[in-house]
Amino acid sequence: MKKTISYLLVMGMAVLSLAGCGKKIDSGSTVLSTQDTTNDSSSVTIKAVIKDLSADDEVSVKFLEAVSSGVSKELGREVHIELAPISDGTYSESMSLLLQSGEIPDLMYFQGGDYQFAITQGILEDLNPYVNNSTNIKALMQPFNNQRLANYPYLLWLSPDRIKVPVVRQDWFDAAKSSKALLDNPSTENYKAFFKELKENNNLKAAFTVPGDISELDTVFNVAFGVKSTWIKEGDKYVYAKVSNAEKEKLAFYADLYKEGLLDNEWLTKKWDTKESAFYNGEVGVVSGTQGSVINIYNNKMVTQNGENAKLVILPPAKGAAQGYTPGDVSKESRGWAISKYSDHKDVAFAVLEYMAGKEGQLLDKLGYEGEEYKIENNEIVLTDKISEWWPRFHESIANFDAPISSKTPYFSEAALKSLEMVNTYSSFDNAFVIPDEYATNWDASQALYIEFAADVISGNRSIDEFDQFVTDWNALGGAEITEYANTILK
DSSP: OEEEOOOOOSSOOOOOOOBOOOEEOOTTOOOOOOOOOTTOOSOEEEEEEOTTOOTTOHHHHHHHHHHHHHHHHHHTSOEEEEEOOOOSSOHHHHHHHHHHTTEEOSEEEESSOOHIIIIISOOBOOOHHHHHTOSHHHHHOOHHHHHHHHHOTTOBOOSOOOOEEEEEEHHHHHHOTTHHHHHHOOBHHHHHHHHHHHHHHHTOSEEEOOSSSSHHHHHHHTGGGTOOSSEEEETTEEEEGGGSHHHHHHHHHHHHHHHTTOBOTTTTTOOHHHHHHHHHTTSEEEEEEETTHHHHHHHHHHHHHHOGGGOEEEOOOOBSSSBOSOOBOOSSOSSEEEEBTTOSOHHHHHHHHHHHTSHHHHHHHHHOOBTTTEEEETTEEEEOGGGGGOOOSSOOOOTTOOOEEETTSOSSOHHHHHHHHHHHHTOOBOOOOOOOHHHHHHHHHHHHHHHHHHHHHHTTSSOGGGHHHHHHHHIIIIIHHHHHHHHHHOO
């Protein structure tokens, strides 16, 4: 029976990229762009920076040739996407070095480090006019995308929001007597009772683990304790949530989980790989993962290793002062596509993004090639084993992805689809804003202070009674000044 994916999202995830070199400019120079005209049929090369793709890699070359061919047919002119390597190191650092050298690609993917080029140096194009005149991209835009583009019009990233949800094995969940109470009323007390039973029933090292920081625990419990946004009201003033009374209560709860062995005692040294292996190997019962594609990976790996009964259940956010997963930050996209303000081919660069958001482009981006990642049987798409090695290079969103995929080989597992649905139900927007440059150093120092204090309290090295002193220290590091600024811009 034909299974059609056509899923409307309000919140949703991501990963990927583009890399290369373009027009060279002198620092401080002003270059007026020569835009493509609609009747121009000349050949054009779009120079792009593509993370994780290489001109020396056959898969990368084949993919970009297919994209170039599709865009060429769409525009009626020959378009080539040219990859150029960037230096070794972290991606954001390598991008920064490239741009600071004066080599500005037409089309580029950022994964951090974009702010100085968009705001300080002003080399990134405002994408609002392009999106407003688009068809395919506009159809994929979700409310959080629209908010981010309005606040910061230099990055476009069409993906489910990077909200994490907690998951547990179905067989372990069904065997726990406390699971029904948890679903009926996911209070912090009922979560704690569920964690205890889960650990005891399955002889676990811990009920929950995280990879070195508490953000994956926060997605379950923050809102329940009243930490509903980055800045919360106490009286008639906004205060930073991490120095609020609600945060104090939450950290005390986490310390109890740690003391009782429900939170992994090795959480501070856990990495992504050791967190995931502990989950698959049955050492811990619950982890959090990004809705959509990451949950799909977690589910498929768990089933492969432990059988169909071990498929994943998506757990609800805890309920207390309010209920919800981590609010989505709409101050800006944390990653995404940008176009050079200096490019002579801005319209063509955007046309690449527009094509990949259309039906033909999405099929290539999400499913790869017929005869390799999928085959056609009885007018349905049947995915092959090679699909596990494929990922979307441009747009991860499955909004309006309407492909006749066979129910025998679904694109997303039930758990992945449920995670998208749950985030849609329990989603909200955060009130975070981009910290201005003049506060950035103090802000980084105050964040480091919080991370250290929270880790010490949770691990039992400091008492929660020291919270007031922590707040005093935080304010002295510049927190008071940043809080004063926050109260001038938050309504």
